[in-house]
Amino acid sequence: MHIRLALLGFGNVGRALARLLLVKQDTLRSEYDLSFSVTGIATRSRGWAIDPDGLSLERALALVETGERLDALHRGGPLADTLDFVQACPSDMVMEATWLNPFTGQPATDYVRTALQAGRRVVTANKGPVAFAYRELRDLARQQDRGFFFESTVMDGAPVLGMGRESLVGATILRIRGILNSTTNYILTCLEQGISLEDAIAQAQRIGVAEADPSVDLEGWDASVKIVALANVLMGANLLPADVQRTGITGLTSGEVQAAAAEGERIKLICEAVREGDAVRASVRPVRLPPSDLLSQVSRTSSAVTFEMDTLHQLTVFEGDTDPTTTAFGMLVDMINIARGRYH
Numbered sequence: 288m289h290i291r292l293a294l295l296g297f298g299n300v301g302r303a304l305a306r307l308l309l310v311k312q313d314t315l316r317s318e319y320d321l322s323f324s325v326t327g328i329a330t331r332s333r334g335w336a337i338d339p340d341g342l343s344l345e346r347a348l349a350l351v352e353t354g355e356r357l358d359a360l361h362r363g364g365p366l367a368d369t370l371d372f373v374q375a376c377p378s379d380m381v382m383e384a385t386w387l388n389p390f391t392g393q394p395a396t397d398y399v400r401t402a403l404q405a406g407r408r409v410v411t412a413n414k415g416p417v418a419f420a421y422r423e424l425r426d427l428a429r430q431q432d433r434g435f436f437f438e439s440t441v442m443d444g445a446p447v448l449g450m451g452r453e454s455l456v457g458a459t460i461l462r463i464r465g466i467l468n469s470t471t472n473y474i475l476t477c478l479e480q481g482i483s484l485e486d487a488i489a490q491a492q493r494i495g496v497a498e499a500d501p502s503v504d505l506e507g508w509d510a511s512v513k514i515v516a517l518a519n520v521l522m523g524a525n526l527l528p529a530d531v532q533r534t535g536i537t538g539l540t541s542g543e544v545q546a547a548a549a550e551g552e553r554i555k556l557i558c559e560a561v562r563e564g565d566a567v568r569a570s571v572r573p574v575r576l577p578p579s580d581l582l583s584q585v586s587r588t589s590s591a592v593t594f595e596m597d598t599l600h601q602l603t604v605f606e607g608d609t610d611p612t613t614t615a616f617g618m619l620v621d622m623i624n625i626a627r628g629r630y631h
Contacts, residue, residue, distance in 0.1 A: 288320060290626055291341075293327040293378035293407070295369065295398055296385035297351055300412055300439075301328075303611035304382060304618055305344045311619065321626050327376035328357055329369050331386065336360035339377045369394070373401045380434075380625065382618055383411040389508040389528060392419030403427045403435065408630075410621040412439035412614055414509075417516040418528055434625030439617030441467060441513045442590045445606040449620070451521040451594075452631075458596040460522050463560045465592030466585045467513040469609060470497045470504035471536050471556045476586045478544035479553070484537075496588055506535035507571040510558045514569050517592070518560035524567035526560075532570040539573060547575050553583045 292308075294301055308323065315321040324341030333350070336342055336357035343360070350357055366372050373381060381402040385395050392415030399416045402409050403424065411417075416424055417437050428435035438448050451460070466472050473496050477487035488505075491497035503509050511531040518524040536556055547554050557574040560567055576583035581603050585591045593603040606613075 288626060289322045289324070290380055290622075291326045291378045292323055292622075293329070293373070293376040293381045294325060295329050295373070295381060295383040297328050297330040297333065297347070297357075298384070298386075299611040300384040300614045300618075301330075301382075302348060302351065304384065304615035305348055307612060307615045307619055309344055315623070319623055319626070321623065326378050327372060328360075329372045329376075330357060334358045334361075335366050335369070335372050337366075337372070337376050338362045369398060370401050373398060373407075374405055378407060380408040380410065380622065382622065383409065383413055384439075384614075384618070385413060387413055387415045387512075389415070389503050389512050392416060396420045396424075399424055399435070400427065403431055403433055406431060406433065408434040408625050409436075410434075410618050410625065411437045412618055413437075414440045414512045414516050417520065418512045421516070421519045422525065429631065432630070434621075434630040436621035436625055437516075438621050439614045440516050442592065442604070442606050443609045443613040444615075444617035444620070445590070445604055445613075446617075446620070447517070447592060447604055448520055449624075450604070455521075455594070455596070455599070458598040459562075460594055460596050461562050462595040463514065463517050463521065463558075463592060464582070464595070465514075465517075465558050466555055466582055466590055467558045467592065468504055468507075468510040468556060469588035469590055470501060471507075471510070472585060472590070473497075473588050474505075475536065475539075475544060475554060475556065478539065478541045479548050481541055481545060483541055484539065487541075505537050507531075507533040507556065508535075510556060510571045511569070514558035514560050514571060517558075518567050518569055521594075522560060522562060522567050524560065524569075526567065526569055530569065532568075532572070534572040536573055552577055555582055555585065557582065 327337040395413040
């Protein structure tokens with residue numbers, strides 16, 4: 288099977304995906320009878336490029352990583368914007384990894400909706416469409432008989448959502464509880480070591496863990512989007528990030544975190560979704576955890592999530608320190624599964 292890919296977003300994750308596709312192309316062919324061509328790449332700051340015969344990923348990577356635009360690779364008419372690109376690019380599957388507005392889920396939600404309406408299969412690493420429009424997009428994908436997968440939206444490439452879809456069928460999830468934001472977890476680890484909040488943020492920024500403006504992470508918005516995504520997909524909830532009872536870590540000091548550690552406890556930013564009758568309640572807040580709690584052992588940029596069910600009772604998934612390749616891997620897995628006809 289040959290599949291034509293359109294890449295939306297060519298930042299750290301998009302470029303990691305391009306490199307992973309190059310590394311794995313022989314495996315895709317030999318193990319899954321799957322070949323691919325990238326017929327289009329859309330970026331926010333480096334332009335767009337479409338070539339129906341397939342773009343050179345090596346050349347596209349070289350251009351963007353040296354600060355140049357992709358225009359030289361484009362074959363075809365002018366493009367007005369990314370939505371125009373989605374409709375114009377001759378592709379079978381859109382791989383979406385654009386930036387996220389955690390307050391609206393845009394523009395990624397519009398990109399995914401447009402791609403599905405155009406009959407494309409969609410893989411997204413973007414939490415916004417799942418947190419803000421999951422039911423609509425799921426139903427649209429089913430109406431179009433097209434795959435819509437999003438493994439990389441929570442815990443990068445760890446198979447959290449796929450496990451729920453494939454391995455926990457028949458179970459009722461009563462509670463989801465986890466550490467889902469690696470930036471705040473890294474900063475809390477630094478605070479335990481006596482580093483001030485300001486210096487911890489600066490250190491996280493230096494190593495690429497935190498954005499120039501880290502407020503979305505520090506105030507708990509990113510974590511809220513992620514717990515909503517899990518609750519909506521795995522618990523049948525219909526929440527929005529604004530529905531989450533949210534407290535970030537900006538009010539914490541190194542002294543408070545160290546005091547907890549001196550008493551054998553660790554402060555973590557805990558995301559939680561709890562089933563209460565027919566409703567689901569979600570929260571994000573710093574919590575002091577005893578050493579008997581598995582989540583207390585999650586340090587630096589690692590993540591973990593615990594599911595409590597009526598059947599397996601308790602199941603915890605840990606993911607070690609991550610990088611853009613781990614996120615790209617989740618997208619690759621989704622691509623393979625959709626190519627194999629596993630749409631739902």
